[in-house]
Amino acid sequence: MKKTKTERQRLLKETIEYTPFITDEELAKIFEVSIQTIRLDRMELQIPELRERIKSVAKLQWNEQVRALAVEDIIGEVVDLELDNRAISIFDVQKEHVFSQKNIARGHHLFAQANSLAVAVINDELALTATANISFTRQVKEGERVIAKASVEGKTDKGLTIVKVDSFVHEEPVFSGEFHMFRSTDD
Amino acid sequence: MKKTKTERQRLLKETIEYTPFITDEELAKIFEVSIQTIRLDRMELQIPELRERIKSVAKLQWNEQVRALAVEDIIGEVVDLELDNRAISIFDVQKEHVFSQKNIARGHHLFAQANSLAVAVINDELALTATANISFTRQVKEGERVIAKASVEGKTDKGLTIVKVDSFVHEEPVFSGEFHMFRSTDD
DNA sequence: ATTACTTTTAGTACCAAGTCTTAATATTTA
DNA sequence: TAAATATTAAGACTTGGTACTAAAAGTAAT
Structure with a gap:
């Protein structure tokens, strides 16, 4: 019918x-x-x-x-960059970054911001993360702006470059990590 | 002309x-x-x-x-899951996951797979990563399939659930991490 | 300069998937 | 049964093409 x-x-x-x-x-x-x-x-x-x-x-x-x-290669917007020294990026947490249930940002986005900033700050065509020691200090909600600050701190005994990254929302620490980076060329 | x-x-x-x-x-x-x-x-x-x-x-x-x-919420496909015990997921590295220059996977994707698996294995409506200790053992290339295996290992003195995640490409370790997870409810 | 070849332009017929308009049927409802 | 609503049909026109044929223009070689 x-x-x-x-x-x-x-x-x-x-x-x-x-x-x-x-x-x-x-x-x-x-x-x-x-x-x-x-x-x-x-x-x-x-x-x-x-x-x-x-x-x-x-x-x-x-x-x-x-x-x-x-x-492309960087999560968050780099607002300051001095190669082999320090870098700052900002990342706005949006709907697609939070758990669908609660509106808390998934950890890997904060990690991604910090990790790609650590990669960016290194003056090398191809820097790779070897190890990282990270901690999530407080939850980040949708709509908040995360400022990540990276600083190069020297080298490990194995020749890996140490980069410290601390992320904040309104001065308040939300994430911190120490990245040990492999670089393809010596400077 | x-x-x-x-x-x-x-x-x-x-x-x-x-x-x-x-x-x-x-x-x-x-x-x-x-x-x-x-x-x-x-x-x-x-x-x-x-x-x-x-x-x-x-x-x-x-x-x-x-x-x-x-x-949606999980990076990689979960192929095995026993809540509060263990979980396995697979993740195929594709063009969009690698550095545009060399074809090596960006670290945060491996982290994302491991981290979301750690979240998934926990029997809690909202599990969050508190701290993590990770290391990237070997580079992963475009086209490779990463198998991540998570196992719940008990609790820290602060009551955080410990989840170990090891990732492999063809039995070969590429990533390993220890995640300390916060859970909203006690079981 | 004439021939040969390449490149460019022109023109026609045709197609798909439409629009817009007008008009003729059905079908339903008061 | 008449009026209103819904459906179908038909024709002219549009865009952005394809396929094909043919002519004109430009370039190079003998």
């Missing part, structure tokens, strides 16, 4: 949301109505045509890509 | 890669040649037409979106 108009439109909306790459012709077959009906439905529901739908999805992706390029 | 054919085609390729949402007509204006020339160029360079380009970008985005939903 054919559905009613409202029911069909409800399903139509769902279908297009779920599989946006579908033509009016295919939709017409699915709902056993004419192409024209589908087009009237789209008009009423304000759903744009296939090509526009594809385009908007593509634009989203494009923005994502651009964003990804900017972030 | 108009450029040579090869030069124009080189620039054309770049332009399209940089701004894929551009029509032949616009390209023709930019390079001051006819539409047909642009089309010949695209043929020779095997560059598909605008709509196909948009479509492929959109499909990428679509896949990303689906993938992002699945990952």
Whole structure:
């Protein structure tokens, strides 16, 4: 039995949301109505045509890509950097960084900020973390801004560069870590 | 002065890669040649037409979106889990996880896998990492599969749950860490 | 300069997936 | 049964192309 108009439109909306790459012709077959009906439905529901739908999805992706390029190797924004000495980065905790239940930032984001800052501060084409000793001092909530400060502290007996990173929210310590970094060239 | 054919085609390729949402007509204006020339160029360079380009970008985005939903709270796929005892997860290192220069995985991804596994193994609505002592044993390359094994080892004198996580690529240790976890409820 | 070859432009027919408009049927409801 | 609502049909036009043919322009070689 054919559905009613409202029911069909409800399903139509769902279908297009779920599989946006579908033509009016295919939709017409699915709902056993004419192409024209589908087009009237789209008009009423304000759903744009296939090509526009594809385009908007593509634009989203494009923005994502651009964003990804900017972030690339560093988590958080580096605001101060003196190679082989010190560096500072800021990181705003957003929805995607917190546990879906409570709004507390997942530890690995704080670690990622500190770790990538430790990598960045080292004057070497390829610095890698060998060991790290870290502690999470207090929970960080969504919306808070974390300031990470890194300082190069010399070398271990094995020749690894020691970088200390302390992170704060409003002067209050939230994370601290000591990173022992491997570098590919001696300076 | 108009450029040579090869030069124009080189620039054309770049332009399209940089701004894929551009029509032949616009390209023709930019390079001051006819539409047909642009089309010949695209043929020779095997560059598909605008709509196909948009479509492929959109499909990428679509896949990303689906993938992002699945990952959510845990980095890597948990393949074994016995609460408050042990857990195993696998994590495939892909292009987006490695340094753009060399293809070595960035440390924070290995940490993220281990840390989220440590969170997952704890039988608590909200477990948080208090401190961690970690070391990166060997570099992990793009394409390698990292197996992380977590085991709960008891409590510290301060009541933090100790979780040891060791990660391997083909039995070979690549990462190991001891996490001290805070839990909101006593069991 | 003439021939030969490459490069560029032009023009036609066609396609997909639409829009926009007008008009003719169904189907439902008061 | 008449009026209102819903559906289908048909035609003209749009964008951004493909495929193909042909002519013109530019460049190089003999």
